Amino acid sequence: MVAIAVLSLCAAVVGLQSWPRPALTGSGWQVAEVSGPLWALLVGTTIACAGTALVVSAGAAGLRAGDPLTWAWVVLVLVAAAPLVANGLYSAAMSATEPGPLIPVFHWLFTFVPALLAGWLFSRRGRLARSAAALGTGVVTVPLLALSWSLLDSSGLSLAEVGRTLWRTAFFGVAPLALAVVLAGGGRTARSDL
Template identity: 40%
Template structure:
């Protein structure tokens, strides 16, 4: 045996130098086996912990409501606001220049209705999670807020016809109120896929369609012969129908047709 600079002892046999273990046991690889086994167990535990973390993260991630849920919420909101609009509100007058003598109570009611619609749209659509680009979500919010203001003005215009015996002559223009925002919302979500386009368009309908119902409800509140069914029928004609056309246009896969 010989001793090198290292404090360990080495056994010289022929042309080979074997290191003796510190405890005097033969170095046949048995001592390293428990270390390898412990390392594999630790790696397995780490893999299981990572898999568990992934499952918890997937379960805690909020899921976007389906399109049917958005439609049902819009229908419920439309009926509720139509019922509220049929109450005994002090309606504006129809002057030579348009709407006149709008009461503060009616304006407050319409603002609350519009705010509720905008909040519901944002809550159900969640544009920050739905739209891929950063600038698309603020544009969607601006589009929805603008649609709410236009719908509020349209509701006031309808209410001003109450008691005058005149019929609103701008029905086609009123049909554009729910149609245009839905198409623009689909354009904003053009790169996010078909489900995102449809959901973004449906979000605008949560604002425009219920506000259309409010306008017809205010108009019918002065006429004793009109009931809730008439209000919902006119809402279907001037609100739901053009909005449905816009959603169908947004949902169409035009890229696939061009590729074909």
């Protein structure tokens, strides 16, 4: 939980800095001319969050280097990060224009689905391992969601904008993650819980 909070705050503050904005186009995936520094920000944040997630989740989730389940979890986390990187690029491109009202209908899925899948992936392990694996995905998804929200705002760094970014992140990221962690930790009791 502490890692999620600290990384999300850092992502919000860094994302509100002045970054070169990509162009919004009407074709393809709607983003063009992405600068090197913006790519470095998104990829670097993903790597830092994924490394932190692996470290903080290793003990409770029982992640071991030679365990195929560990590698499946790592792949799940990286696959979950990919749409958030794309969302960050799109948000940055949207900020260069005059965006209309934002309707974030599916943003809650960015944190909910990976956590639920991690719990399912660890279904043969105990409740603590399932919950830790699910929560560990949030160490990557929640900060990347915060970064996306901050890149959407082009007004610059201010306490009000950090607060707005963290509020959106809590509502659309932390709350769905918490629900998924509860669902992942529940259910069938594994032998290691007995």
